[in-house]
Amino acid sequence: MPLPSFNAPNLGVTPTASEVITKHLREAIIGGHFDEDEPIRQDDVARLFNVSKIPVREALKRLEAEGLVVFQRNKGAVVTRISEPELAQIFEVRVLLEVQAIRLAVPNMTEETFAQAERICQAFVGETDIGHWAELNWALHACLYEPAKRPFLINLIRSIHDKVERYLRMQMSLSAGKDRADHEHREILEACRAGDADKAAMLIEQHIIGVCRTLYEHLPNRLTPN
Amino acid sequence: MPLPSFNAPNLGVTPTASEVITKHLREAIIGGHFDEDEPIRQDDVARLFNVSKIPVREALKRLEAEGLVVFQRNKGAVVTRISEPELAQIFEVRVLLEVQAIRLAVPNMTEETFAQAERICQAFVGETDIGHWAELNWALHACLYEPAKRPFLINLIRSIHDKVERYLRMQMSLSAGKDRADHEHREILEACRAGDADKAAMLIEQHIIGVCRTLYEHLPNRLTPN
DNA sequence: AGGACACGCCTCGTATACAATATCTGCACT
DNA sequence: AGTGCAGATATTGTATACGAGGCGTGTCCT
Secondary structure: OOOOOOOOOOOOOOOOHHHHHHHHHHHHHHOOOOOOOOEEOHHHHHHHHOOOHHHHHHHHHHHHHOOOEEEEOOOEEEEOOOOHHHHHHHHHHHHHHHHHHHHHHHHHOOHHHHHHHHHHHHHHHHOOOHHHHHHHHHHHHHHHHHHHOOHHHHHHHHHHHHHHHHHHHHHHHOOOHHHHHHHHHHHHHHHHHOOOHHHHHHHHHHHHHHHHHHHHHHOOOOOOOO | OOOOOOOOOOOOOOOOHHHHHHHHHHHHHHOOOOOOOOEEOHHHHHHHHOOOHHHHHHHHHHHHHOOOEEEEOOOEEEEOOOOHHHHHHHHHHHHHHHHHHHHHHHHHOOHHHHHHHHHHHHHHHHOOOHHHHHHHHHHHHHHHHHHHOOHHHHHHHHHHHHHHHHHHHHHHHOOOHHHHHHHHHHHHHHHHHOOOHHHHHHHHHHHHHHHHHHHHHHOOOOOOOO
16 A cells, blocks of 8 residues: 555754744845845854854855855855856846746646735735835735746745845835836736736746846946946 | 966965865765765764864855755755756756857957867777766866856856766666767857857757757656656 | 064964764564 | 654754954064
8 A cells, every 4th residue: 555645743853053044044034134245254143043163164155055145265255246148147037937837837726826826916006115015025026926836946946045135125125126027027916817928928038027127227236337 | 566476376275174075075976976965974074084063064055055965954954866857947948058158258268179089089089087088077177168257157157067967877878878979069169160159059059959868868767656 | 664574463264072863683572 | 665753864054262463552672
């Protein structure tokens, strides 16, 4: 008998210290609580969590692989600064991946999907905290892509999303960024409801490109030296 | 004066133990020197490199983030097994990204590019070691994508490549995998020479899909239990 | 004033040590 | 034979300890 898969509570996945720290540090970096190029002092973090440096270092190594920090020999880890050309490349890839995701997802969407997306949109307009905006923003994207049933693709999108979320927050707090995002989200949702994958794809593309553009316009011009 | 950027040897990047170990472990995993699901004993690796467990663990944490190993609480790291559905998804994403890369690259290719690609193709046919095949295979792809001037995209492709390289080796050693790869590579190169980005893109797509297909046909059927 | 060196402090990278957990083994019991 | 339990052993995850390299400051020399 192949053991009827009742959902057992998957014992033995109590997180280790290094995992907890990874999660919190990641969120802190994504949330913009560190300045770019700011070094992360291992001892400080260790004291903060009441642990030794070892799990902190392991967490930082993970985040290094995720591209959120960079180690400099004997100087420790600093939060990565994303150059403008790189930012453009990241958005270019986002377009590619997210367009594909929505294309695959639209045919599989159900009333449940729309209801969930609707809820997130509602919450979005009522939310005042920037951090929560960003969370809801991602939640909506994830909700729309989930029916594609492509966990690998969606994880990839998320990891890329994580890298630029700091900037997305900037963009949403800037100008009428939030209203515009809300408006565009609803348009996308409508296209999905209509089952129009092409239109949804096109709107997602415009949405992402638009965010990238306003970002560029409002970024402190970091290319000028001195 | 903005200091004429002569390429200084970037001192202060002498690799740490954990970096060296990361590199070697990664290559070992990619090269298929570990079986899937095989646990990696920290002490063993440490002894091998004549160090303590600490840098080994840090290396493993990096590789975990790269998706090459998975940690299980109190049981350490095991080499990740890629399920068939996930494999399919990975190849789907590869198509998307590599098609984009070649599209962007073709217009920027120079004689230098073609000469380099030609050299790699030559080396490929003369090579008998499977590990070197795989290296040259990647070298060729990288060479063709490089003119796109999209380091972010190319790094992404490489990290995905790394995840499946074990399987690519299988495929190339199987059947007439290598000859076929060589043939297809040359076709792609021809299209690039002709400046026909659409055709190159199409060939890349077929190439990747073809590899995926033969892989599926020859994989030990891992879905049947008992 | 400016450069060369010495000293001290801070932080990193890693070795060693140890408790907690998993895994193995043998033995008693049925 | 199969189950349950008690050590013994192996392996992990983390704390502590320490050497080595960066970096600031002061002092000396010219």
